[in-house]
Amino acid sequence: MGLLSDPNRRKALTGLLTRLNTPICIVCYLAGIVWFMGLAFEPFTLRTYMSENAMGSTMVEERFSSGERALSLAKEFDAHKRKAGGMPVEWLVKAMQSRGLEVFTQSFSRKLPFPDENKERYMVRGTNVYGILRAPRAPRTEALVITAPCSPGNTNNQAVALLLALAQYFRNQIYWAKDIIFLVNEHDLIGTQAWLEGYHHTNITGMEYSPLQGRAGSIQAALSLELSSDVITSLDLVLEGLNGQLPNLDLANLFYAFCQKLGVLCTIQGKLQRNDWDTAEGYTHAAQTMMLMVLKQACGRSWGDHGLFLRYHIEAASVRGINSFRHYKTDATTIGRLLEGMVRKLNNLLERLHQSYFFYLLPSLSRFVSIGYYMPAFGLLAVILLLRALDLWVHLGAPALAAVDGVTEAEQPSSPGVLTVLTPVVISHLTGVALYLLPVHLQEMAVEHFPVSETEAVVLTAIAIYTAGLALPHNTQRALYAVVMVLLSPAFTILYCVFIYQELIEAPVSVSEGWMLFLSVISQGILDHALYGSLVYPLLALFIYPCWLMFWNILFWN
Amino acid sequence: MSHDLLQMHLKAVISCLVIVLYKVHTTKAGQFFSSGHTNNWAVLVCTSRFWFNYRHVANTLSVYRSVKRLGIPDSHIVLMLADDMACNYRNPKPATVFSHKNMELNVYGDDVEVDYRGYEVTVENFLRVLTGRLPPSTPRSKRLLSDDRSNILIYLTGHGGNGFLKFQDSEEISNMELADAFEQMWQKRRYNELLFIIDTCQGASMYERFYSPNLMALASSQVGEDSLSHQPDLGIGVHLMDKYTFYLLEFLEEVHPASQANMNDLFKVCPQSQCVSTPGHRTDLFQRDPGSVLITDFFGSVRKVEITKDTINLTSPVEPPIKRSGSSDIQIESLTYVDQLPVAEIIHQKPKQKDWHPPDGFILGLWTLILLVFFQTYGIKHLKHIF
Numbered sequence: 001m002g003l004l005s006d007p008n009r010r011k012a013l014t015g016l017l018t019r020l021n022t023p024i025c026i027v028c029y030l031a032g033i034v035w036f037m038g039l040a041f042e043p044f045t046l047r048t049y050m051s052e053n054a055m056g057s058t059m060v061e062e063r064f065s066s067g068e069r070a071l072s073l074a075k076e077f078d079a080h081k082r083k084a085g086g087m088p089v090e091w092l093v094k095a096m097q098s099r100g101l102e103v104f105t106q107s108f109s110r111k112l113p114f115p116d117e118n119k120e121r122y123m124v125r126g127t128n129v130y131g132i133l134r135a136p137r138a139p140r141t142e143a144l145v146i147t148a149p150c151s152p153g154n155t156n157n158q159a160v161a162l163l164l165a166l167a168q169y170f171r172n173q174i175y176w177a178k179d180i181i182f183l184v185n186e187h188d189l190i191g192t193q194a195w196l197e198g199y200h201h202t203n204i205t206g207m208e209y210s211p212l213q214g215r216a217g218s219i220q221a222a223l224s225l226e227l228s229s230d231v232i233t234s235l236d237l238v239l240e241g242l243n244g245q246l247p248n249l250d251l252a253n254l255f256y257a258f259c260q261k262l263g264v265l266c267t268i269q270g271k272l273q274r275n276d277w278d279t280a281e282g283y284t285h286a287a288q289t290m291m292l293m294v295l296k297q298a299c300g301r302s303w304g305d306h307g308l309f310l311r312y313h314i315e316a317a318s319v320r321g322i323n324s325f326r327h328y329k330t331d332a333t334t335i336g337r338l339l340e341g342m343v344r345k346l347n348n349l350l351e352r353l354h355q356s357y358f359f360y361l362l363p364s365l366s367r368f369v370s371i372g373y374y375m376p377a378f379g380l381l382a383v384i385l386l387l388r389a390l391d392l393w394v395h396l397g398a399p400a401l402a403a404v405d406g407v408t409e410a411e412q413p414s415s416p417g418v419l420t421v422l423t424p425v426v427i428s429h430l431t432g433v434a435l436y437l438l439p440v441h442l443q444e445m446a447v448e449h450f451p452v453s454e455t456e457a458v459v460l461t462a463i464a465i466y467t468a469g470l471a472l473p474h475n476t477q478r479a480l481y482a483v484v485m486v487l488l489s490p491a492f493t494i495l496y497c498v499f500i501y502q503e504l505i506e507a508p509v510s511v512s513e514g515w516m517l518f519l520s521v522i523s524q525g526i527l528d529h530a531l532y533g534s535l536v537y538p539l540l541a542l543f544i545y546p547c548w549l550m551f552w553n554i555l556f557w558n
Numbered sequence: 559m560s561h562d563l564l565q566m567h568l569k570a571v572i573s574c575l576v577i578v579l580y581k582v583h584t585t586k587a588g589q590f591f592s593s594g595h596t597n598n599w600a601v602l603v604c605t606s607r608f609w610f611n612y613r614h615v616a617n618t619l620s621v622y623r624s625v626k627r628l629g630i631p632d633s634h635i636v637l638m639l640a641d642d643m644a645c646n647y648r649n650p651k652p653a654t655v656f657s658h659k660n661m662e663l664n665v666y667g668d669d670v671e672v673d674y675r676g677y678e679v680t681v682e683n684f685l686r687v688l689t690g691r692l693p694p695s696t697p698r699s700k701r702l703l704s705d706d707r708s709n710i711l712i713y714l715t716g717h718g719g720n721g722f723l724k725f726q727d728s729e730e731i732s733n734m735e736l737a738d739a740f741e742q743m744w745q746k747r748r749y750n751e752l753l754f755i756i757d758t759c760q761g762a763s764m765y766e767r768f769y770s771p772n773l774m775a776l777a778s779s780q781v782g783e784d785s786l787s788h789q790p791d792l793g794i795g796v797h798l799m800d801k802y803t804f805y806l807l808e809f810l811e812e813v814h815p816a817s818q819a820n821m822n823d824l825f826k827v828c829p830q831s832q833c834v835s836t837p838g839h840r841t842d843l844f845q846r847d848p849g850s851v852l853i854t855d856f857f858g859s860v861r862k863v864e865i866t867k868d869t870i871n872l873t874s875p876v877e878p879p880i881k882r883s884g885s886s887d888i889q890i891e892s893l894t895y896v897d898q899l900p901v902a903e904i905i906h907q908k909p910k911q912k913d914w915h916p917p918d919g920f921i922l923g924l925w926t927l928i929l930l931v932f933f934q935t936y937g938i939k940h941l942k943h944i945f
Contacts, residue, residue, distance in 0.1 A: 137645075
C-alpha cells in the first residue's frame with residue numbers, strides 16, 4: 001500500500017506532523033532567514049558575465065571628446081532655465097535642431113490627487129522636448145532612448161548638456177543601426193510617464209498629454225542620465241524600477257564592463273565594492289547592499305527616471321554621477337565615452353535584451369544572486385504556512401485525537417455557522433477597501449473639519465482607518481499577544497523598514513524624524529499609485545491589511 | 559665496309575637520339591596530363607549571418623581574393639555569403655570588409671561577385687550547387703558547371719560542432735550529407751580532384767565520413783576543440799578573422815601562379831602554437847602523393863603551354879594526346895572522353911551499353927547482295943512480294 005493510502009502509515013505521518021509542527025516551523029523560519037542572509041556571502045554568489053552574444057565585449061574605440069564643451073553648455077542651459085522659470089523649451093528646440101536632430105515637443109498636464117509636499121506640486125503642467133537622430137542607413141524600425149531630466153534649481157544641468165554634446169557627436173557617426181531619441185523631460189517621472197504613454201498610445205494613469213508628432217520605432221533600451229556637478233568622482237547605477245521591476249542583468253553587466261575598461265569608479269546603492277569578502281565587514285557591506293536593493297524594490301517606487309520604461313518591456317537603467325570629494329576625479333569626457341561605448345554596444349543588438357536574468361539581487365556590481373537562489377528562502381517561509389494549515393486540517397478532521405488519561409472524550413464541537421465565519425472576513429476586506437478608497441476621497445471633508453493640509457489629511461485618514469479596524473472586543477488576558485500583533489502589523493513593519501533603510505544608507509534618523517519620514521512614505525505611496533500605477537499601496541490595503549485584521553479577529557475570538 | 563659501318567653507326571646514333579628525344583618528349587607529355595585536370599572551380603561558402611559573425615564573411619572573402627588572384631575567374635567561382643557585412647548598417651566603413659586590424663587589407667575589393675547572398679545560402683542550395691540538380695531557370699553564375707577534369711576547391715566557414723555545420727542560425731548540414739553529396743559528384747563525374755577546407759569549431763568531424771575517391775580535406779580544429787578568432791578591430795568593434803584562415807591568407811599571399819609550393823606546405827599552415835587548435839587533414843582518399851600536388855592545382859587556374867616542333871593532327875579530337883609516326887614504344891591507350899578516368903580500377907562497374915546506330919554503308923551493301931543472291935536463286939517472281 002502507498003504511503004498515504006495506508007491508514008496506519010498515514011496516522012503515523014499525521015501524528016509526526018502534529019507533534020513536530022512547531023519545531024519544524026521554527027526551523028524552517030530560521031533556515032529561510034539564514035539562507036537569505038547567507039546569499040550575500042561571496043562564495044555563494046556568481047560573478048556577472050555578459051550573456052548577450054551580439055553585444056560581445058567592450059571592444060570599441062570611444063572617440064568622444066567634447067566633455068569641456070558640454071560643461072560650458074551646462075552653464076548656458078542653467079541661465080536659460082532661470083530666465084524661463086522652468087524648462088527653456090525654445091532654447092532646447094533650437095539647440096537640438098542645430099545638432100541635426102528632428103525635434104518635437106509634447107505638452108502634458110496632471111492634477112495630483114493631493115499636493116505632493118516632497119516636491120511641492122499639485123497641478124503639474126509641463127513640456128517634454130525630444131530629438132530623434134535618424135540612423136543614416138537603417139530602416140526606422142528600432143530605437144534607443146537617452147534621457148536627462150530638466151529639474152528645477154541647480155540639478156541635472158550637466159546631464160542635459162552632456163546629452164546635447166553626445167547628440168552632436170553621434171550625429172557625425174554612420175554606424176547607427178537604430179534611431180536614437182534624446183529626451184529632456186520636465187517634472188521627472190510625470191513627464192516620462194506622459195512621454196511613454198504618448199509614444200505607446202496608452203493611457204493607464206489618467207494623464208492628459210498632446211499626441212507625439214514624431215516617432216522612431218520600437219524602443220530596445222533606454223538610459224537615463226543624472227549629473228549635477230562638473231566634477232564627478234563616481235557613477236552610481238540605479239536599477240530598481242516601478243513595482244520593483246528590474247532591467248535585464250545584461251544592462252548592468254554592460255555598465256560594469258565599461259566602467260572597468262575606462263577606469264571609472266562605479267557603485268551600486270551608493271556603495272563601493274570591497275575586496276575583503278572573507279571578513280565580517282566585507283560580508284556586512286555586501287549584505288547591506290543586498291538589503292538596500294530588497295527594500296528599494298519592496299517600496300514599489302521608481303528610483304530613477306528609467307523605472308517607468310520597464311513596464312513597456314524596455315530595458316532601462318539610470319546612471320547617476322556622484323561628487324563625493326574623493327581624490328580621484330572623472331571628467332565629463334570619460335563619462336561621455338562610457339555612454340558612447342554603452343550606446344554603441346546597444347546598437348549592435350539584434351533582439352531585445354533577454355539572454356540574462358530578469359530577477360536578481362546584486363550584493364555588489366560584479367556579483368549577482370539569481371531568483372533560483374533566493375526563491376528557496378521564500379519557499380521555506382511559505383512551507384510554514386502549509387505546515388500550519390495541514391496541522392489545522394488534521395486537528396479538524398480528527399477531534400478524538402485529544403486523549404486524556406485513556407478516556408476519550410467523544411465531544412462533538414459545534415461546527416460554526418457560515419455566517420459567523422463570513423462576517424469577520426467581509427468586515428476585514430471592507431475595512432481594507434475603506435483604507436484604499438477613503439483617504440483620498442475624504443480629504444476635503446477632513447480639511448474642513450481639522451486644521452491640517454490636504455496631504456496630512458490623507459495620511460491621517462489612512463492611519464485613522466487603520467487603527468479603527470483594531471476596535472474589537474478584547475480581553476486583557478491576551479494583552480501580550482495583542483501588543484505583539486500590533487508590533488508586527490503592516491504599518492509598524494513599514495516603520496521599521498524606514499528606520500532600517502536610513503541605517504543602511506548611513507544616514508540614521510531620530511525617532512521624530514523617522515516618524516515624519518513614515519508619514520511622507522505613506523503619502524508618497526498613495527501618490528505613486530495614483531500617478532504611475534504602483535501596486536504596493538493597493539496590495540497593502542486590499543490584501544495584507546485584511547489578512548492581518550483577520551488574524552487580529554482570530555486572536556480575540558470569543 | 560667501313561662506310562657501311564659508319565652509316566650504321568650514324569643510323570644507330572640518330573635513332574637513339576630520336577628515341578631519346580621522343581622519350582624526353584613523351585615523358586614531358588606524360589607529365590603534361592599526369593595531373594589530370596584541365597579547369598579549376600571554387601565553391602566558397604560563408605554560412606553565418608549577423609554583425610558579430612563578421613569574421614566568417616572576412617574568411618570567405620580572403621580565400622576568394624587569393625583564388626581570384628591566382629587566376630580562377632568569377633565565372634568559375636561560386637561565392638555564397640550568408641550576410642552582407644560591407645553594407646551592414648553597423649559598419650563604420652561601408653563597402654569594405656577588412657581582414658587585418660587597422661584596416662590594412664580590404665578583402666571586399668572593387669569587383670566582388672557574390673552568387674548566393676543572404677537567405678539564398680541554405681543547405682538545399684549548397685547541395686544542389688554541388689550535385690548540379692538545379693532548376694532549369696538557374697542562371698549560369700549560380701551553377702557549378704564542372705566536369706570530370708575539374709579540380710574543385712570547396713571552402714566552408716561558420717559555426718559548427720561535432721558532425722554538423724550551422725547554416726544561417728536555422729538549419730544544419732551533417733557530415734554524412736556532405737559525404738553523400740561528394741559521392742554523387744563522383745558518380746556524376748563532376749570532379750577530377752577535390753580539396754575541401756573547413757574553418758569551424760570541431761571542423762575535423764566534417765571530413766570524417768568521406769568515402770569517395772580523390773578527396774583531400776583540411777580542417778582548422780579537431781573534434782572537441784574550438785577554432786578561435788584572431789584579432790578584433792576597435793574601430794569596427796568586431797573580430798575580423800579566424801586564426802586558421804588568417805594564417806592561410808598569409809600563406810596564400812606568398813603563392814604566385816608559378817609557385818611550386820605543394821600540399822605538404824599547406825598542411826603546415828597554422829600549427830598549434832599559432833592557432834591554439836590543432837589543424838587536421840585527410841589524404842587517404844587521394845590518389846596522388848600530397849607532396850606532388852601543387853597549391854595552384856586547386857587555388858589557381860594554371861594554363862599550361864606545350865611547345866611542339868611537329869605538326870599535330872587536330873581534326874579528330876578523340877585521338878590520343880601525342881602521336882609519333884612509327885613509334886610504338888609507349889602504348890598510349892586510346893580512350894574515349896567518358897572513359898578517361900580509370901574507373902574500373904577504382905570501383906567495379908558494369909560496362910556502359912553502347913547506343914544503337916543505324917547500319918552504315920558496308921553492311922547495307924552486304925545485305926543487298928545477300929538479298930539479290932537469294933532472289934536470284936529462288937526466282938525473281940518472289941521479288942513481286944517485296945515491290
